[in-house]
Amino acid sequence: MNPTATAASDAATAVIEVENPATGAIAGTVPEQGVADVAPLVERARAIQPAWWGLGFDGRAEVMRRAQRWTLDNADRIVDTIVAETGKTRDDAQLAELGYAGAAFGFWAKNAAKYLRDRKVRVSSPMLIGKKALVRYRPRGVVGVIGPWNYPLVNSFGDCIPALMAGNAVILKPSEVTPLTSVLMAECMAESGAPDGVFQVLTGRGDAGAELIDHVDFVMFTGSTATGRKVAERAAKTLTPVGLELGGKDPMIVLADADVEKAANAATYYSMQNGGQTCISVERVYVEEPIYDEFVGRVAEKVAKLRQGRPGDAGSVDVGAVTFPRQAEIVAAHVEDARAKGAEIPVGGHLRPGPGRFFEPTVLTGVDHTMDCMREETFGPTLPIMKVGDAEEAIALANDSEYGLQASVWTGDVARGEQLASRIESGVANVNEHLVSYVALELPMGGWKESGLGTRHGAEGIRKYCRQQSSVVSRFGPKREIFMYPYSKRTARLIRGFLKLLYGRGPKE
Numbered sequence: 001m002n003p004t005a006t007a008a009s010d011a012a013t014a015v016i017e018v019e020n021p022a023t024g025a026i027a028g029t030v031p032e033q034g035v036a037d038v039a040p041l042v043e044r045a046r047a048i049q050p051a052w053w054g055l056g057f058d059g060r061a062e063v064m065r066r067a068q069r070w071t072l073d074n075a076d077r078i079v080d081t082i083v084a085e086t087g088k089t090r091d092d093a094q095l096a097e098l099g100y101a102g103a104a105f106g107f108w109a110k111n112a113a114k115y116l117r118d119r120k121v122r123v124s125s126p127m128l129i130g131k132k133a134l135v136r137y138r139p140r141g142v143v144g145v146i147g148p149w150n151y152p153l154v155n156s157f158g159d160c161i162p163a164l165m166a167g168n169a170v171i172l173k174p175s176e177v178t179p180l181t182s183v184l185m186a187e188c189m190a191e192s193g194a195p196d197g198v199f200q201v202l203t204g205r206g207d208a209g210a211e212l213i214d215h216v217d218f219v220m221f222t223g224s225t226a227t228g229r230k231v232a233e234r235a236a237k238t239l240t241p242v243g244l245e246l247g248g249k250d251p252m253i254v255l256a257d258a259d260v261e262k263a264a265n266a267a268t269y270y271s272m273q274n275g276g277q278t279c280i281s282v283e284r285v286y287v288e289e290p291i292y293d294e295f296v297g298r299v300a301e302k303v304a305k306l307r308q309g310r311p312g313d314a315g316s317v318d319v320g321a322v323t324f325p326r327q328a329e330i331v332a333a334h335v336e337d338a339r340a341k342g343a344e345i346p347v348g349g350h351l352r353p354g355p356g357r358f359f360e361p362t363v364l365t366g367v368d369h370t371m372d373c374m375r376e377e378t379f380g381p382t383l384p385i386m387k388v389g390d391a392e393e394a395i396a397l398a399n400d401s402e403y404g405l406q407a408s409v410w411t412g413d414v415a416r417g418e419q420l421a422s423r424i425e426s427g428v429a430n431v432n433e434h435l436v437s438y439v440a441l442e443l444p445m446g447g448w449k450e451s452g453l454g455t456r457h458g459a460e461g462i463r464k465y466c467r468q469q470s471s472v473v474s475r476f477g478p479k480r481e482i483f484m485y486p487y488s489k490r491t492a493r494l495i496r497g498f499l500k501l502l503y504g505r506g507p508k509e
C-alpha cells in the first residue's frame with residue numbers, strides 16, 4: 001500500500017512514512033506537504049465552493065449517499081488501512097470507525113436541510129407587528145478540519161461530512177501519524193462525485209495545520225488540550241471561529257445498588273476498547289465501599305483474560321497497539337507514578353517488548369488524586385479504581401478535574417442516577433451507559449472546562465459551519481412609522497404611555 005494524497009503538490013518531494021504500530025513496519029507513505037502548499041489548496045477550494053453550494057441539499061445528499069455506499073463496498077480496504085496505521089483491532093476499526101462513517105453519511109444527508117433551512121422566528125417587539133422575522137444559514141466558505149491519530153475516520157473525516165453538507169469546501173489535515181485513511185476518503189469522495197477541490201487532504205505536520213488556520217473561514221479541531229490552546233491563539237489573530245474537541249478524563253461512578261456484573265463489564269470494555277485511546281474512554285472509576293471488593297475482583301478477572309497482540313482476523317485479539325510512540329511513554333509514566341505513590345497493580349503494568357508497541361491491559365487500585373493516573377489524561381489501556389464512602393464524595397472527585405468531556409453513573413435507581421449525573425461538570429453525563437451516546441448523532445457532544453469549545457452532532461453540529469443571517473421582512477405598513485422624524489412632544493408622550501403599558505406593570509415594591 002502506498003497511497004498518495006489527491007491534494008499533493010507535484011513539487012512535494014519529501015514523504016511522511018507511516019508506521020504500523022503493531023509491527024514496526026512501514027504501512028505506507030504520503031507526501032509531506034508544508035506551509036507553502038496551504039494557500040494553493042485553499043484557493044482551489046474557494047473557486048469550487050459556490051458551485052458545490054449551488055448543487056443544493058439534494059445534490060450534495062446524493063454525493064453523500066454514494067459515498068456511504070462506497071464506504072461499505074470498500075469496507076475491507078478501509079478497515080485494513082485503519083488497522084495498519086493505528087494498530088487497533090479489526091473489531092474496533094469496524095464497529096467504531098466504519099460503523100460511524102456509514103451512519104454519519106446517511107444522517108447528515110437526511111438532516112442537513114432540516115437543520116439549515118430558513119427558520120421563521122416569532123418576535124415579541126410591538127415594533128415588528130405584522131412583519132416576518134427569520135434566520136438564514138449560509139456556508140462559511142472553506143472549512144479546515146484538523147484531526148488526531150486515534151480515530152482517523154471518525155474524528156478526522158467524520159467532521160468533514162456535516163461541513164460539506166452545509167455547502168462548504170473542506171480541507172482536512174489529518175495527524176501525520178495516521179494520514180492514510182484520510183487519503184483513502186479523498187478517493188471515496190472523488191469517486192462518489194464530489195467536484196474536484198471540494199474535499200482535499202493536506203498531508204503535513206503541525207506547522208501545516210497551523211498555517212491552515214490563517215486561510216480558512218472556520219477551524220474544526222480535534223486533539224489535545226495543549227494543541228487546542230495553540231489553535232485558539234492562532235485563530236484569534238484572524239478572528240477565525242473555531243470548534244475545539246479536546247482531551248478528557250472521564251469518570252465512571254458505581255453506586256452500591258448497581259448491577260456489579262454489568263458495571264464491571266462496562267468498565268472493562270469502555271476503558272480498554274480501542275486500546276484506551278478514545279477521548280471518551282473510562283479513565284477513572286469511583287466505587288462505593290460496600291461493592292468495591294467485588295467490583296475490583298470482577299474487573300481484574302475480566303481484564304486479565306483480554307487477548308492482546310498484533311491484529312489478525314476479526315475476533316483474534318481484544319486489545320491492539322499504542323498508536324503513537326509518545327503515548328506509550330505517557331501511559332508508562334502514569335503507571336510508574338502511581339506505583340511509586342503506593343498504588344497496587346493487580347493486572348498488567350508494563351510495556352511489552354517489541355516487535356510492535358503494546359502496553360499491557362492494566363488495573364490500578366489504591367489510587368488517589370495525588371496520582372497522575374487520576375488527574376491527567378492517560379489515553380491508554382489502564383483502569384484506576386478508587387474506593388469512595390458515598391455518592392457525594394464520588395461527585396466531588398469526578399468534578400475535581402480540569403476536564404469535562406463525558407461521565408457516567410451506574411445505579412439500580414435510575415431517577416437518582418439522573419439527578420446525580422446532572423451534577424457532574426461535563427458535556428455528556430450518562431446513566432448506566434458510557435460512550436455509546438456518541439452514536440446518537442441527534443445529541444450535541446462536546447466538552448466543558450478544558451475539554452473543548454462548542455459541540456459536534458445535533459443542530460449545532462452543522463449550524464457552526466454556517467454564517468447566520470437574520471432578516472426582518474416587511475410586506476405592508478405605513479409610509480412613515482410613528483417613531484420616525486419629525487420627533488414631537490406628542491409622539492414622545494404616546495411612546496412613553498405604550499412603554500408603561502407594556503413594561504411598567506411588574507410587581508410593586
Ligand code: NDP
Pocket residue numbers: 146147148149150151155173174175176177204205206207209210211222223224225226227228230231244245246247248278279377379405447451452
Ligand atoms: P494533537 O493535539 O497532538 O494533534 C492533533 C492535530 O493537530 C494533529 O493533526 C496535529 O498534527 C495537529 N497540530 C499539531 N500542532 C498544531 C498546531 N500548532 N496548529 C494546528 N494543528 C496542529 O492530538 P493527538 O493527535 O495526540 O490526539 C490525541 C488527543 O485528541 C487526546 O487528547 C484526545 O483526548 C483528543 N481527542 C478528543 C476528541 C474529542 O472529541 N473531544 C476525540 C478524539 C481525540 P501532527 O499530528 O501532524 O503533529
